[in-house]
Amino acid sequence: MASRSFSFLSFLAFLLLSSSVSGQENGGTDARRELVPAMFIFGDSLIDNGNNNNLPSFAKANYYPYGVDFDAGPTGRFSNGYTMVDEIAELLGLPLIPAYSQASGEQMLHGINYASAAAGILDVTGRNFVGRIPFNQQIQNFENTLDQITGNLGADEMANAIGRCIFFVGMGSNDYLNNYLMPNYPTKNQYNPQQFATLLTQQYTRQLTSLYNLGARKFVISGVGLLGCVPSILAQSPTGRCSDTVNQLVIPFNANVRSTVDNLSANLPGAKFIYLDVYRMFQNILNKPSQYGFSVIDRGCCGIGRNGGQITCLPFQTPCSNRDQYVFWDAFHPTSAVNIIMGREAFNGNTDVAYPMNIQQLANLNLQPNN
Template identity: 75%
Template structure:
């Protein structure tokens, strides 16, 4: 009986949610790119972990509580940042690799996997996950399938115009460097670990370039010291300056990497999406964005609702539009929509050296 009551409360909260239903019912606009291919972790995973033997899953209520399709595997109450970007590009929501079939792949595929990292060893505490190297192998499989039906020349020209969105690195810190059962922290200081990650990242992104990718949007890491999971470990409940400082060398290295790749790889254009800068602005001026709660999750257990993340059929907060964080690790859909919008048409303070809209408009050649 108790479980039934909880279920009814969840259903009722969906009906009265202040967040809008997603996806919206408006007609899609003209497509600005042929497709978008997505690589990353739980911030943009939309179901690739659902069928894995993994502890990193979100295919249950109340995840997806404000999403028309319900719980899909998105670690959000509705949209992720790439959902908003796809909408702004005039594309349908990009299907997960584990679920995409037939012509669905022609508008792109999402390969992201919760607990995945730049390093293959990252996230092993969660058992099943798809590291970036395997995500790229899955893209190769998709590419082979499309090429077989469309022809190599047509696919090569089309892929050069597609957007490749990559958001990796969070788990290499949260589920590797900061984990006591990993030796990483004893092997590398912050700068050395950032160097290791970006050396590998450079190799991986160059491989995507060699597979035909030309338009890259690379997301930096956010204010990780301010997520509810980290706040719950603080005696004061305040952001961890040490964790925020830990990831700064990574973001700095990624910016340098982007400049280098733009110089070294003919015809390619890499842009940097400054998630940290956008997040800092939200946390510093929450009211201007409509937020009221910035220091705890909407769904979670313990201090700051961040000690245990959102459990199946847990009743989340009702005023989700006013929360910055959905659970112990992930932002609400409201935040994701803001980040996606600003990445799409924001200035150089959030998208360098150009935004996604400007990147999409470039006419890049596959053999240039």
């Protein structure tokens, strides 16, 4: 397509420029400074913004009430409004990053979102939802993007350009919710929690290294949250309380990923990896919800059944009216209000939630991509 070819040439020219002052306006007054040229996003439904819309998949969110508080309406975001990466993009001075399946023209100048609902670190994860784009395929899609760009520019210049961009990766939740914990998967019988965490981390390390080999240098790696407290899990409990068993299940994985961040930063020349402790972020919100402005922490705003978690949002279902007071939007995903809080903590938080530095500090870090 001519428009797509033009967009790649424009993309190249843009990436080769230093981070600059955007011509776009914030609130119609102040110019917005772009801290990085672009952000590339890989992950699952927590940050998918439409890549599943045209797949033969049960994991879709391109219908109302999804997007009820988003200017563009239902786009494929599993939220009433913003996702975490939407908030991070704005804080970086970037426009919202388009989905790979929909991006064209100048929309692509500031990066691409490759995330896919139901996707996992393991290719087999999420098969109950049929269509999805596992992390391996997301990386392949990014490589396809680079192949088209590099042909017009050259490998060395492309490496310098890509090395200044942020690579946000949030994987692992589905490997537990839609693999290890599913009765039709043999995984739980094959691996104890520590063994499964090791399996995931080994694969994850290979995948992140693949992104490094494709030119990525500034990595933001998001851990797995309090899965035992999502409405879907609460609905399975006779008491309606968080499942400590499920929460404990993901702790070894998060610990492994945090160690991996240190190891990869030390062993991959010119790269810097940071770890976002989403588990702790969620824990802080659930422990003291009123301090964050929330009053409902144990049910979905638009789910159905016990805890609003037995069935997720149905098309044209009327959601709760006081959405900003809810922690959870549906059976699995947080509200836009929570996503915005977590995005801001990821961007400028302390080392207890963003280790060993936050996204703002990473963006300002002067790395040498060719080292």
